[in-house]
């Protein structure tokens with residue numbers, strides 16, 4: 594398993610609208626794997642392998658590149674940086690976080706905190722209050738000099754290490770660099786195993802998913818596939834304090850075949866096809882439904898005249914925090930299932 598690639602993908606900063614560095618890393622990794630690569634107007638990277646015959650079926654994988662983070666909205670005279678969220682962090686996870694402020698001249702370390710006093714001098718009332726995401730600020734330690742190197746529109750990501758813990762991987766941005774990894778490693782597996790496919794295969798590394806599936810819409814319109822597969826993380830609430838019915842997935846029980854969320858209902862025949870293939874190849878899998886949320890599968894399903902769509906997901910604990918956790922066996926199962934699906938088409 595190419596863990597080193599996943600580490601580099603997770604550690605590369607890239608919030609919605611600022612995916613360039615992630616895109617460049619992917620571009621260097623996919624060399625020789627595709628017949629054609631292009632970048633569309635919104636910044637999605639569209640990579641295509643030709644199909645066989647006159648009018649091959651078009652299969653599209655959608656893997657969003659962006660991670661949740663912030664854009665700089667204001668720098669005070671004292672050099673404190675106010676931010677505007679791009680994507681949904683839970684504010685409870687944003688206190689005293691090490692961050693990177695990514696500017697045009699380089700990355701600068703910082704600490705994120707909420708406006709207000711430390712616990713020693715808070716009133717009982719203040720202690721109960723939960724700040725909104727826009728009440729957080731970043732301190733780079735450079736005081737007023739920060740005004741010289743940070744400007745409105747620069748971006749901020751969490752600065753947390755990527756670590757292996759037994760069968761698990763813990764990192765920021767596993768949502769959704771696991772999909773970028775799957776988009777690359779699935780095609781690498783096809784090539785290395787000498788597997789042919791009849792379909793025209795497009796892997797779209799999409800932009801701006803976390804602010805509303807924006808890159809997936811334009812990328813899908815450009816490709817207009819017959820089948821669209823949204824690859825993403827999903828919840829894994831197999832942890833204390835969550836009733837069994839709300840777990841969504843159980844880690845270690847395999848790749849998720851995503852059937853419904855707040856934004857789409859998967860094509861039931863595609864669900865059955867993936868399931869049959871998983872059984873045939875002995876790949877651990879589980880059906881998943883999420884009560885809310887959305888993913889790129891919804892965008893590809895409804896673009897132009899629409900396409901048949903399904904989601905392939907990896908259950909993630911502590912999602913949208915700085916310490917997301919996946920199980921390596923589920924990720925590997927996702928890669929095997931996607932490889933088998935493409936090779937069958």
Ligand SMILES: [Zn+2]
Pocket residue numbers: 657768769802825826
């Ligand atoms: Zn995601």
